[in-house]
Amino acid sequence: MSSKISKIIGGSIAEELEIETGDILISINGTEIKDIIDYRFLLADDYVEVEIEKKDGEIWTLEVEKEYEEDLGIEFEKEIMDEAKSCCNNCLFCFVDQLPVGMRKTLYFKDDDSRLSFLQGNFVTLTNMSDEDIDRIIRYKISPINVSVHTTNPKLREKMLNNRFAGNIYQRLEKLANAGIKLNCQIVLCPGYNNGEELINTVKDLYKLYPSIENVAAVPVGVTRFRKNLNEITLYNHESSKKELENVFDFQSKTIKDIDTPFIRLSDEFYVLSGNEIPKAEFYGEFDQIEDGVGMIRLFRDSISKDLNKLKIEGKGSFTLITGTLAFNEISKAAKAIEAKNNNVKVNVHKVINYFFGETITVAGLLTGQDIMKQIKVESVLEYIIMPRNMFKSGENIMLDDVTIDDLEKYFKKKIIICDYKGEDLIQLINEHI
Ligand code: SF4
Numbered sequence: 001m002s003s004k005i006s007k008i009i010g011g012s013i014a015e016e017l018e019i020e021t022g023d024i025l026i027s028i029n030g031t032e033i034k035d036i037i038d039y040r041f042l043l044a045d046d047y048v049e050v051e052i053e054k055k056d057g058e059i060w061t062l063e064v065e066k067e068y069e070e071d072l073g074i075e076f077e078k079e080i081m082d083e084a085k086s087c088c089n090n091c092l093f094c095f096v097d098q099l100p101v102g103m104r105k106t107l108y109f110k111d112d113d114s115r116l117s118f119l120q121g122n123f124v125t126l127t128n129m130s131d132e133d134i135d136r137i138i139r140y141k142i143s144p145i146n147v148s149v150h151t152t153n154p155k156l157r158e159k160m161l162n163n164r165f166a167g168n169i170y171q172r173l174e175k176l177a178n179a180g181i182k183l184n185c186q187i188v189l190c191p192g193y194n195n196g197e198e199l200i201n202t203v204k205d206l207y208k209l210y211p212s213i214e215n216v217a218a219v220p221v222g223v224t225r226f227r228k229n230l231n232e233i234t235l236y237n238h239e240s241s242k243k244e245l246e247n248v249f250d251f252q253s254k255t256i257k258d259i260d261t262p263f264i265r266l267s268d269e270f271y272v273l274s275g276n277e278i279p280k281a282e283f284y285g286e287f288d289q290i291e292d293g294v295g296m297i298r299l300f301r302d303s304i305s306k307d308l309n310k311l312k313i314e315g316k317g318s319f320t321l322i323t324g325t326l327a328f329n330e331i332s333k334a335a336k337a338i339e340a341k342n343n344n345v346k347v348n349v350h351k352v353i354n355y356f357f358g359e360t361i362t363v364a365g366l367l368t369g370q371d372i373m374k375q376i377k378v379e380s381v382l383e384y385i386i387m388p389r390n391m392f393k394s395g396e397n398i399m400l401d402d403v404t405i406d407d408l409e410k411y412f413k414k415k416i417i418i419c420d421y422k423g424e425d426l427i428q429l430i431n432e433h434i
Contacts, residue, residue: 003033004077012073017062019052019074026051026059036076041140044068087112088128090162091150092231093188098224098357104402121291123148123186126173127166134175144182147173149216151187151194152205160193170205177212186292187218189244189266191234196247203251203264210259217289218248219267222366225358235360242274261285267293269362272326293363297330304334304423311341311427315434318346318382320414322372322391324364325351334423338430345434350376356401365390369403373411384433385416386426392418 003025008014025033028042029049042048046068052060064072087110090097096110112124123146126134137145147169151157154167173183185206189195194202199218206213220236227233236244245266252262262283271278281302284295323331328351335347352375354361356368365388385408392398397405405416417433419425 003039005074006077007075009071009073009075013064013066013070014073017064019062019072020055022055024053025074025076026053037140037142039076043071085112085128086110087125088163089125089166091188092160092162092193093190093221093233095222095224097230098222098227100224100226103400107400121146125161125166126169127161127163129172134172137176137181138179142181144184145176146184146186149173149185149187149202149206151198152202153194153198156194156198160190173206173209173213177209181212183209183213184288185213185216187216188221189218189236190221191236191240195244199244199247199264200251203248207255207263210263214263215261215285215288216264217267217292217294218264219292219294220269220273222361223358224361236270236273238273238275241270242276245270245274245276265289265294268295268297269293269326271297272329272362297327300327300330300334300423302423304337304426307424307427308337308341310424310431311338311345312431312434313342315342315431316344317384317430317434319348319384319386319417319430319433320376320380320382321347321349321386322352322364322367322376323349323388324362324367325353325359326362327364334426338427342434345430346382347430348380348382350380352376364388366400367391368401369399369408370401372408373403376412378412381412381414383414385412385414386419386429387416389418389420 005014005019005021005023005025008019008021025039027033027050028039029045031038031042033039033042046066048064048066050062050064050072052062054060089110089112094110096108099107111122112128125148136142149169150160152170154169157169158164158167173185176183187194187199187202189199203216206216220241221233223233223235234240248262248264248266252264255261255263265284268278270276278297278301281298284298287295287299290296290299321331321335328349332349335349338345338347352367352371353359354367354371355374356371357366392405393400405418409416417429419429
């Protein structure tokens with residue numbers, strides 16, 4: 001276990017107490033520190049006893065009087081100091097099981113740790129938690145927790161997660177919800193398993209826990225070309241995605257009437273595949289499920305039309321915009337609108353097909369550098385290349401196949417600009433480069 005201190009904030013209590021980087025925080029009030037959640041929770045007092053192991057091995061016990069909310073002013077090498085919990089499931093739709101060999105090691109780690117849910121927004125199944133772990137969430141008020149529910153039908157959940165202990169999800173959610181913990185729920189829809197009537201039963205169950213559960217996001221299962229020796233999975237197509245949208249329509253209409261939100265929202269892929277009209281912005285509320293690809297198209301479309309008048313009309317420049325097949329049509333429309341507004345701006349949108357994982361994977365976030373380099377001719381690239389942020393590892397410049405921004409810039413001999421989901425970012429970035 002390592003709770004090594006990596007930084008001391010200037011002017012902080014820690015500096016005053018001569019705590020240094022490289023020292024180890026052992027405990028607060030006698031409780032061992034396992035993670036940043038322990039640290040934050042135990043520190044919330046106006047008197048604490050802090051045990052520090054100095055770099056030379058000497059143990060210091062420090063009595064600290066402070067403001068209730070005041071921090072010691074230290075940062076740690078890792079937010080989770082023991083090992084992150086891995087999952088104990090074998091989900092039939094697991095993406096990790098469908099990865100090719102030879103990718104970076106961290107991609108194969110199946111994490112299922114509620115602390116990462118709170119700290120980094122990861123989704124957890126709650127299957128590897130003891131009752132004490134659930135009580136710790138409640139005691140520490142760790143909220144919100146992002147939960148992969150998939151279904152509330154106990155037998156079906158056991159089957160889908162391949163885990164005979166996975167069936168008690170509703171009881172666990174109920175316990176957390178009754179304790180005031182906010183829960184963001186996600187469902188990976190697998191046709192023939194948890195869709196149709198099963199889906200409606202699940203959302204009706206989850207709706208009983210409103211407002212602790214405010215909304216549920218449903219995404220379609222993804223299958224890569226490396227899926228071998230695993231159960232057959234049917235993918236959504238034009239008809240079945242249309243049917244799924246119809247399936248949830250009555251439930252959504254009722255909750256829109258009752259609580260002003262559809263409660264369950266299906267991701268953009270369902271609308272693109274079915275050809276159904278993308279719902280209006282009101283349908284998506286605060287766009288809380290954007291990371292799940294729920295409402296991304298609406299947000300982009302609206303922010304482009306709202307911010308198009310901010311595009312500089314005197315500037316000049318040309319851009320190559322890279323995306324996957326899912327968002328290609330939408331981004332192409334935005335590119336045309338930008339070109340129409342300023343005739344001296346050229347925006348070429350390149351649709352990159354995901355040959356690496358397989359053509360049925362259409363989201364931009366799962367594209368690899370090698371597909372981009374294979375499919376876009378160097379001589380076709382304009383002055384700047386614009387790529388969405390979700391093509392890169394969070395907080396880093398590296399793609400799924402370890403290709404970096406630097407690699408792409410060297411290959412294309414052009415500058416790469418990273419852009420967020422919103423159209424306003426695109427307009428602003430174009431303004432900055434014309
Ligand atoms: S919980 Fe997540 S990581 Fe674990 S098997 Fe299921 S999908 Fe894979």
